[in-house]
Amino acid sequence: MESRSTRIGIxxxxxxxxxxxxxxxxxxxxxxxxxxxxxxAVREQGLSLQSAVHGQxxxxxxxxxxxxxxxxxxxxxxxxxxxxxxxxxxLIVQAAAPESRVVLLQNGLGVEDQLRPALRPDMHLxxxxxxxxxxxxAPGVIRHQALGAVNLGYHSGPAAGTxxxxxxxxxxxxxxxxxxxxxxxxxxxxxxxxxxxNVPYNGLSVLLQASTTPLMADADSRLxxxxxxxxxxxxxxxxxxxLPQGYAExxxxxxxxxxxxxxxMYHDHAQxxxxxxQAIYAEPLARARAAGCHLVRMxxxxxxxxxxxxxxxxx
Amino acid sequence: MESRSTRIGIxxxxxxxxxxxxxxxxxxxxxxxxxxxxxxAVREQGLSLQSAVHGQxxxxxxxxxxxxxxxxxxxxxxxxxxxxxxxxxxLIVQAAAPESRVVLLQNGLGVEDQLRPALRPDMHLxxxxxxxxxxxxAPGVIRHQALGAVNLGYHSGPAAGTxxxxxxxxxxxxxxxxxxxxxxxxxxxxxxxxxxxNVPYNGLSVLLQASTTPLMADADSRLxxxxxxxxxxxxxxxxxxxLPQGYAExxxxxxxxxxxxxxxMYHDHAQxxxxxxQAIYAEPLARARAAGCHLVRMxxxxxxxxxxxxxxxxx
Numbered sequence: 021m022e023s024r025s026t027r028i029g030i031x032x033x034x035x036x037x038x039x040x041x042x043x044x045x046x047x048x049x050x051x052x053x054x055x056x057x058x059x060x061a062v063r064e065q066g067l068s069l070q071s072a073v074h075g076q077x078x079x080x081x082x083x084x085x086x087x088x089x090x091x092x093x094x095x096x097x098x099x100x101x102x103x104x105x106x107x108x109x110x111l112i113v114q115a116a117a118p119e120s121r122v123v124l125l126q127n128g129l130g131v132e133d134q135l136r137p138a139l140r141p142d143m144h145l146x147x148x149x150x151x152x153x154x155x156x157x158a159p160g161v162i163r164h165q166a167l168g169a170v171n172l173g174y175h176s177g178p179a180a181g182t183x184x185x186x187x188x189x190x191x192x193x194x195x196x197x198x199x200x201x202x203x204x205x206x207x208x209x210x211x212x213x214x215x216x217x218n219v220p221y222n223g224l225s226v227l228l229q230a231s232t233t234p235l236m237a238d239a240d241s242r243l244x245x246x247x248x249x250x251x252x253x254x255x256x257x258x259x260x261x262x263l264p265q266g267y268a269e270x271x272x273x274x275x276x277x278x279x280x281x282x283x284x285m286y287h288d289h290a291q292x293x294x295x296x297x298q299a300i301y302a303e304p305l306a307r308a309r310a311a312g313c314h315l316v317r318m319x320x321x322x323x324x325x326x327x328x329x330x331x332x333x334x335x
Numbered sequence: 336m337e338s339r340s341t342r343i344g345i346x347x348x349x350x351x352x353x354x355x356x357x358x359x360x361x362x363x364x365x366x367x368x369x370x371x372x373x374x375x376a377v378r379e380q381g382l383s384l385q386s387a388v389h390g391q392x393x394x395x396x397x398x399x400x401x402x403x404x405x406x407x408x409x410x411x412x413x414x415x416x417x418x419x420x421x422x423x424x425x426l427i428v429q430a431a432a433p434e435s436r437v438v439l440l441q442n443g444l445g446v447e448d449q450l451r452p453a454l455r456p457d458m459h460l461x462x463x464x465x466x467x468x469x470x471x472x473a474p475g476v477i478r479h480q481a482l483g484a485v486n487l488g489y490h491s492g493p494a495a496g497t498x499x500x501x502x503x504x505x506x507x508x509x510x511x512x513x514x515x516x517x518x519x520x521x522x523x524x525x526x527x528x529x530x531x532x533n534v535p536y537n538g539l540s541v542l543l544q545a546s547t548t549p550l551m552a553d554a555d556s557r558l559x560x561x562x563x564x565x566x567x568x569x570x571x572x573x574x575x576x577x578l579p580q581g582y583a584e585x586x587x588x589x590x591x592x593x594x595x596x597x598x599x600m601y602h603d604h605a606q607x608x609x610x611x612x613q614a615i616y617a618e619p620l621a622r623a624r625a626a627g628c629h630l631v632r633m634x635x636x637x638x639x640x641x642x643x644x645x646x647x648x649x650x
Contacts, residue, residue: 227542228642238645240638247635316631320562323555327543330553 025050026193029093029115031108033058035154035284036125037099038162040170040199042067045079047197052082052090054111059085061159070157071164072279074198092117095193097148101288102126102299109138116143119178121186123148125170127218128299129211129307132175144177144186147207149214151274153281165279169200171214173207212256213263217271218300220248222285223321226295226328233280236272244317246272251315255304258313295329297322340365341508344408344430346423348373350469350599351440352414353477355485355514357382360394362512367397367405369426374400376474385472386479387594389513407432410508412463416603417441417614424453431458434493436501438463440485442533443614444526444622447490459492459501462522464529466589468596480594484515486529488522527571528578532586533615535563537600538636541610541643548595551587559632561587566630570619573628610644612637 026049030041033055045051055062062083069077084090087110094117100108105124112122112135122139124131125148132145139145149172153165172190174183187203194201204210224235224245235241249268256263264270275281288295301322308315341364345356348370360366370377377398384392399405402425409432415423420439427437427450437454439446440463447460454460464487468480487505489498502518509516519525539550539560550556564583571578579585590596603610616637623630 228639230642230646234646235642238642240641244635244638317635320559320632320635323559324543326555327545327550327553331545331549 026095027052027091027093027117028193029054029090029096031096031098031112031115032100032104033062034099034101035156035162036150036152037097038067038156038160039069039152039154039164039168040097040099040125040150040194040197042069042077042079042081042162043074043197043199044193045081046077049193049197052084052093054084054087054090054115056085058159059083065160068161069164070162072166073164073168087111087114090115092120094120095190096120096122097125098122099125101293102128102131102296103294105131105135106138109135113138113140113143116140118142119144121146121190123172123190125150126296126299127214127222128296128303129208129215130303131299132207136176142178145175146172146187146190147175147211148172148190149210151214151217153278155282155287165281167274167278169202170194171202171204171210173204173210175207206261208259209256209261209263212252212259212261212304213267215300215304216249216252216263216268217275218283219252219304219318219321220245221275222283222300223325225283225286226289227321227324231280231282231286232275232278236276248317248321251318252304255308255313255315255318258308258311260311289328289332292332292335294333295325297325297329301325341410342406342408342432343367343508344369344405344411346411346413346427346430347415347419348377349414349416350471350477351465351467352412353382353471353475354384354467354469354479355412355414355440355465355509355512357384357392357394357396357477358389358512358514359508360396361392364508364512367399367408367430369399369402369405369430371400373474374398380475383476384479385477387481388479388483402426402429405430407435409435410505411435411437412440413437414440416608417443417446417611418609420446420450421453424450428453428455428458431455433457434459436461436505438487438505440465441611441614442529442537443611443618444523444530445618446614447522451491457493460490461487461502461505462490462526463487463505464525466529466532468593470597470602480596482589482593484517485509486517486519486525488519488525490522521576523574524571524576524578527567527574527576527619528582530571530615530619531564531567531578531583532590533598534567534619534633534636535560536590537598537615538640540598540601541604542636542639546595546597546601547590547593551591563632563636566633567619570623570628570630570633573623573626575626604643604647607647607650609648610640612640612644616640
């Protein structure tokens, strides 16, 4: 058997996949990008990153329009929207080396449960929660405003006993690329922690058509953000998870120190893409409810966004 | 003392004042209209009503740009926004005959409490809740889509013992003009009942930029409307009021049977006028809270609207 270095595939060419893929490529990893609408642009011009943290990065990269053309990868980072997992599943399987590790770099709950039945039994499935302010400026052009950490957790795979070792292996990959990454013992906990940020800011950016700075500056919307965060913490607790003490306040402070930021859900809405409402709202609400916990503000935000999303896509 | 027929003054020229004033004038009452931005148009062209119920009505009317020019009136109907009561108070006093009855045809709670100190002790103050779909199409042109009833209640005045008689006198005026009107024993109850409609539909029309038909057709927004209605009923109960059995369901059915309607708050927002958030949201929330009742969805709607309103008027 031929020995070779770790091969990484990036599924989904948006801001998240582009940023982490380019950082890994820059660190010397062999990275392969599966692209859709951006394929032509990236093949011709490569990928460009304008980063407030890492400066300007520009690289020619291995770009593919078809998973069949990719070499089999040891790690597959999925940066596409959770709403497209069903159609991506066969492509992920096609690009996966034996015992490949698939990481869903997506927000919300239940995304791994949905994808798992479509994967091979030998494939490991992980979740990754990205704490990053990053946007796609143009095809192949990524703007990174702040932060960058990835919290990883194990979902399922052939050898549950090695779960934490595999998660640590993933964190080590990111570390090698200069990216902060934490191996979490419990993926659900990692996902609920990230929801403490996503639930208020993603939803309110669409509902109030506002970015983080004005949302934090206004006393009413700021209080609402805090109340929504408290509900998410309550939902996590109802589901048996204990978030770090003062976690909501911690995220509030981080957001205050961030540059003004439009969350990804705002961009999805502006471009009439479906919103990730199932993973970020419906599933956490259902799990909390099943645990006897009714998150009223989060439900109202979900109802409002569901109305907006349906109308937006009819238009 | 000279005998004369009932003289009615209309303060505020919008859809509400215009509709009820014109209906009273058509019925033969002596009606005087105090106008601001619409004065020129109404003086020259009169008032026009396009009513789905009463047909086309057009009349030359007594129009005034200044309260000082008006004869003293026995009844003063205030159809202006609650947000302008403070500046209207001196004009109302100026146009008021001795023992004049002032009726605030406005939504929400606390509007009489705010105006009362600015009135003379001999003046009676009433509230009127209008169940009507009416809009101002152009200066002096009113479009009436459906309904029309006015529920009246007594607030304060020189002879509290005659309160119900005065309210019934008011209802009789409206009846004489072909308008359904109920004399209510308790003004607070009348106001809370109307809030069961205003709280969901006014707020959601701004928050979701949607009129009644799509809001009722979508399962999520419809459920949210019902939940908001239930909160208002709960708030009224906490304040010691008993609304009629099944009142929320009654308003839901009426709204379903109405033509598609954009509530007044939507128009206020679209024209960058201040929203009536104090009377419709802040005051009911405060009263419910003082009674130990936290209306969470209504608070979230208020917080969202407060954010939107501030930004809208800065723009």
